[in-house]
Amino acid sequence: MFNVISNELLAENLHKMVISAPRVARARKPGQFVIVRLAPGEERIPLTIGDADAQAGTITLFIQAIGASTQKIVATPAGGALRDVAGPLGKETHIANWGRVACVGGGVGTAVLFPLVKALAGAGNRITTIIGGRSSRYIILADELAPLSERLLVTTEDGTLGSTGFVTGPLQEMLADPERAPQAVFAVGPVPMMKAVAELTRPHGIETVVSLNPIMIDGTGMCGGCRVQIGGATKFACVDGPEFDAHLVDFDGLSDRLSSYRKEEAARHAATGC
Ligand code: NAD
Structure with a gap:
């Protein structure tokens, strides 16, 4: 289980959720995402890792509640938990100094x-x-x-x-x-x-x-x-x-x-x- 540390409404239907996911927080690179599943049998939702704190072992997800599954995820309050947070997935962003x-x-x-x-x-x-x-x-x-x-x-x-x-x-x-x-x-x-x-x-x-x-x-x-x-x-x-x-x-x-x-x-x- 992945505990929800905080859940804040940023804008209409847009939540910022901080989730405890220590291994993802340590490994993630900018541009990568996770797949979140609220509970067995629920839809798998890909979400970009908005930010991470390797020391605290947390990741930040910005979630727009537009469908049934995302609405259920953002309804999970601080103190609740998500069943699966799989990742980090995808390629990291190629970062250079372009000027x-x-x-x-x-x-x-x-x-x-x-x-x-x-x-x-x-x-x-x-x-x-x-x-x-x-x-x-x-x-x-x-x-x-x-x-x-x-x-x-x-x-x-x-x-x-x-x-x-x-x-x-x-x-x-x-x-x-x-x-x-x-x-x-x-x-x-x-x-x-x-x-x-x-x-x-x-x-x-x-x-x-x-x-x-x-x-x-x-x-x-x-x-x-x-x-x-x-x-x-x-x-x-x-x-x-x-x-x-x-x-x-x-x-x-x-x-x-x-x-x-x-x-x-x-x-x-x-x-x-x-
Ligand atoms: P929106 O339709 O309100 O548009 C947001 C802004 O994008 C507009 O205010 C405008 O500045 C710009 N924009 C929109 N159409 C444009 C056009 N034809 N030409 C130039 N600029 C234009 O967006 P929203 O409702 O906040 O976002 C929803 C959409 O964003 C969904 O389609 C969703 O799939 C997509 N989305 C994409 C990503 C991604 O990773 N690419 C991530 C999240 C959401």
């Missing part, structure tokens, strides 16, 4: 971006972090990202915080200014956002990395559920990723696969309310 780096987080993808920003800052990069959401209610981790970033820019679609629009607006401005253009870009968020970032950086030939979240089941390369097309080759996000060269990703194929079960999800939602 000037832009890190772009869309909505809940910002939680996945956080450990990357931390590692990139640790390697001496000068980071412009751009985070955005539909409104101020969906802006997360700004206080944690600010000290790691040379500049933190916030966008909201309704203008309730920062500049109005998408995260791609400030990135486009950076790319147009040779004094500010980044040498590398990291982007995590909804697929249309990551595709838009890839199309912005492609003409500039700027190294761009995205973290993909396809449907995933076993997380160890056996089921093939998380297959994605990268440069025309089939890769498994769980063992070959989750990070890939954005300029090689087939984002349209990824969108299609992510919507495979939309009808079943809608039917379940109508029947159960979650």
Whole structure:
């Protein structure tokens, strides 16, 4: 069993849970994830390791409660426990000192971006972090990202915080200014956002990395559920990723696969309310 040390509501439906998992906390590298199962028979949920404290033996998970299983996980209070926390899984992020780096987080993808920003800052990069959401209610981790970033820019679609629009607006401005253009870009968020970032950086030939979240089941390369097309080759996000060269990703194929079960999800939602 993996004890829940704390469980805090960060934003609408988004929880920060600190879990006791000493071996995972010691072994994990930025970019890796775990598969969590609340109890035998429950769904396996892949979650990025947001942070870890090797000494305390804890990992931090940011969990968006969007389905029945994630709702049950976030309903576990401090003092409760999760049955399985398997990991660390996936490849670690390739971290180097590029110099000037832009890190772009869309909505809940910002939680996945956080450990990357931390590692990139640790390697001496000068980071412009751009985070955005539909409104101020969906802006997360700004206080944690600010000290790691040379500049933190916030966008909201309704203008309730920062500049109005998408995260791609400030990135486009950076790319147009040779004094500010980044040498590398990291982007995590909804697929249309990551595709838009890839199309912005492609003409500039700027190294761009995205973290993909396809449907995933076993997380160890056996089921093939998380297959994605990268440069025309089939890769498994769980063992070959989750990070890939954005300029090689087939984002349209990824969108299609992510919507495979939309009808079943809608039917379940109508029947159960979650
Ligand atoms: P959202 O739809 O509210 O979008 C968040 C922000 O992303 C927007 O405010 C905007 O700034 C940017 N964005 C969205 N569409 C864009 C576009 N077409 N062009 C440019 N920028 C765009 O996001 P949300 O509801 O917080 O997140 C949910 C989505 O994020 C789900 O699809 C989920 O699967 C995905 N997600 C991805 C990861 C990952 O690892 N890549 C992790 C968690 C969630």
